[in-house]
Amino acid sequence: MDALTLLKKHWNHDSFRTPQDAIIQSVLDGKDTFALLPTGGGKSVCFQIxxxxxxGICLVISPLIALMKDQIANLQKRDLKALALTGGISADETIDLLDNCQFGNYKFLYLSPERLQSDWVLERIKSLPINLIAIDEAHCVSQWGHDFRPAYLKISKLKEFFLKVPFLALTASATERVQEDICTQLGLQQPQVFKKSFARENIAYMVFEAEDKLFRIQQILTKNPEPSIIYVRNRKACHEVSAQLNTLGFKSTFYHGGLTSKxxxxxxxxxxxEEAQVIVATNAFGMGIDKPNVRTVIHIQLPENLENYYQEAGRAGRNGEKAFAVLLxxxxxxxxxxxxxxxxLPDKAFLKEVYLKLNNYFQIGYGExxxxxxxxxxxxxxxxxxxxxxxxxxxxxFxxxxxIISLSKEFSEKITVRFLLDSREMLRYLSLNPADEPVLTAILRNYSGVYDVDTSINTSLIAKKAKASEDEIVAVLKRMQQxxxxxxxxxxxDSTLTFNEVREDELTINRVAKFLQQQNELKANQFASVVNYVSDTSECKSRLLLTYFGETNASDCGNCSVxxxxxxxxxxxxxxxxxILTLLQNSALTSREIENSLELTSEETIFALRILLENNKIRIDNFNQYSIV
Incomplete structure (x- = not known):
């Protein structure tokens, strides 16, 4: 089956976007390939097709558990077999998953780069019929990238074992320096390089000064009633802004890392x-989201870097229609x-103190x-x-x-259970409650000590084994408790923390301290670029972004705020x-209503009102409304 037929069959698209087809052909020709496709460019199709x-099976290396889950769910919806090997999975579960890869006709194996640090996992992967190695979020391999992860440096070792297997490095945001570093660090051999311009001609990049941000949001959402995303910095702001919008009559919901999966x-x-016009979210929202008709993306706080800002703003206008990326x-x-x-930002001394206390907090001994x-x-x-x-x-x-550790950012519920019945009584309980048997049998098979001690249960694993939902697992256990x-x-x-290395105190921290200093300097430079982007009132906003990503020949967009x-x-x-005088002949108005009606800046409005007041042409009442004298 050719590429286009597969695209139509599984993705229901009639054609590829440029340069997806060229990237796919390069991979099919067995060539190492680097692809820079800005957000919304359809990176995953480039390795999936x-x-x-x-x-054989495609090995996909990705740093984000949530993104892996999202892509696997999307593949499974299309009846394509895929699974993920993430941190926090036991050795037994890992062996089962790798057996499935070898003998279960799976087409995609997703894993985090840290998994390659386990020699036995690497040995098992070497025995798999790998047909392609895709490195997603490839900027993580570069020490100059905005999310450098040293574990990505291990990926190049796979070259030694899979000499004839093409590597495909994919990223949505990388400067020229980072692009070159990716190709070097991954050991790509004469890579075919594909870059799609960062220009999004249908997006108007707007920066507005606003003392009252909620009022400005109200104006924007009223004028553009289509689906919108508002990015905020923390969970508290998610709830507050969403509640304020609902009070103002806009249907709004929220999304952040502290919510349960459900x-x-x-x-x-x-x-x-579209039961809600607006979703107020932290940067936890957006991975794998491809809603084509998002009209407006609003940031009400400054982003940490332009890489993140470009990706988040780029969730607007994926249908090619006019859209707005607004920063207040x-x-x-x-x-x-x-x-x-x-x-x-932590320095070396603080990092060391946190690491030592973290080990003490969980009573972990040296070397354990x-x-x-x-x-x-x-x-x-x-x-x-x-x-x-x-x-x-x-x-x-960091x-x-x-x-060194894996810290899941997702909210979870830890369930600990201990059976109070002996094995003979348990058989009787199962005969009286046959509907509960698949769940309880799965628990007994996977947790032999559940009769003796309080045992933490992985409800996701049991749900899979018992072919039930996690809610059903909890319901069965609650009935037993009653x-x-x-x-x-x-x-x-809030999260699950896994130690990936033995405790070595100063040895551990000294090994990574140089990266800490480097990343702190990088973050300072990146933030300076954000300040330049919002402060520059003479340069086209689109050009500022394109120049940052190395596209220096761009022309003015004609539709940004500048x-x-x-x-x-x-x-x-x-x-x-x-x-203003003409407007006030109809009725008394506040300065904000005047500004809104005449599409003035707040500075223009205040200055003109001051002139009119000083010349006794208008007056202001107790309700802050201006009227003609």
Whole structure:
């Protein structure tokens, strides 16, 4: 079956986007390939189609568990067999999954780069019939990339074992320096390079100064009632902004990493089905989201870097229709954001202290701890050791990126159970409750100690084995608890923390300290680029973005906030004052209503009102409304 037929059959598209077909052909020709496709460019199809056209299995290396899950779910919907090997999976489960790859006719194996650090996992992968190695989010391999992960450097070792297997490196955001570094670090042999321009001609990039951001959002959403995304920095802001919008009459929902999987799915579906116009989200939202008719993406706080901003803004207008990427800026934002991003970066001494206390917190001895997993509450940890929360989170995120630990950002519920019946009584219980048998049998087969000690249950694993939902697992255990047949504890926690290495204290931290300093400098430079983007009032916003990504020959877009301002014929204060007087003949209005009606800036409005007040042409009442004298 040829590539286009497969595309029609599984993805229901009649044609490829440029340069998807050329990338696919390069891979089919057995060539190492580098593809830079900005967000929405359809990267996954570039490895999924050629993998389906060849015998064997495609190895996909990705750093993001949520993205792996999303892609696997999408493949399974299309009746394509795929599975993932992520951190936190036991050795037995890993062996089962790899057996499935070898003998179960699977076409895609997703794994995190840290998994390649296990020699026995690498040995098993070497025995698989690999037909293509795809490296997603390939900027993580570069020390100059915005998400450098040293584990990605191990990928080049696969070249030694799969000499004739093509490598395909994919990224959505990489500067020229990062692009070159990716090809070098992965050991790509004479790679075919494909780059799609970062230009999104249908997106108008807007930066507006706004003291009252909620009012400006209200204006934007009223004018553009199509689906919208509002990005905020933290979970609290998600709830607050969404609630405020609902109060103003806009149907809104929210999405962040602290929601359960069900809540995330439910809220996202409400927005996808357009039962809500707006989804207010942290940067946890967006991976794998391809809603074509998003009209507006609004950032109400400064992003950390232009790479992230470009990706998030690029979720607007994927249907090719006119769309808006709006960034709202208040006077204090730059200093506030600097203190939130740069002043909380950990140095080597703080990193070492956090790592030592983390091991002490879980009572891990020197030389121990590898592959141990624990439920982890960041706030409790910080409270116990009097650590600043954000700086501590950054330290943990850094050692997570270095592969020392794995910290799941997803909310989870830990379930601990202990059966109070002996084995003979359990048989009687099963005969009286036959509907519960598949769940309880799966637990007994996988957790032999469940009669003796409180045992943590992986509900996802049991659900798979029992062919039931996770809700059904919990319901069965709750029924047992009511009948005093088991002890059941459920504990909500922010994340799961897994130690990927033995504890070696200073040796561990000294090994990664040079990367810490390098990344701190990189983040400072990236933030300076963000400040330049929002502060420059003379350069086209689209050109500023394109120049940052190495496209230096771009022309002005004509539709960003700067270009529109250049096109405007500036009104003199006298003309503005006359327009205001004409408007006020109909009714008394507030300054905001005047500004909105005449499409003025707040500065223009205030200056003209001041002239009119000083000349006794208008007056202001107790309700802050202006009227003609």
């Amino acid at each position: 050629p993998a389906l056209m060849k015998p 809540e995330k799915e439910k809220n996202m579906q409400v927005w996808l089905d 800026l208040s006077p204090s934002d730059i200093q506030t954001t600097k203190s939130q991003f740069l002043d909380v 701890g590898i592959n141990e997993s624990y439920s982890f509450n960041l706030n409790q940890f910080c409270h116990q050791y009097k650590f600043p929360t954000l700086k501590t989170f950054n330290a943990l995120q 050692i997570d990126n270095q592969g 009948k005093e047949a088991c002890q059941l504890k459920t504990q909500s926690n 270009c529109i301002q250049k096109k405007k014929t500036p009104k003199s204060p006298i003309e503005t004052a006359e327009s």
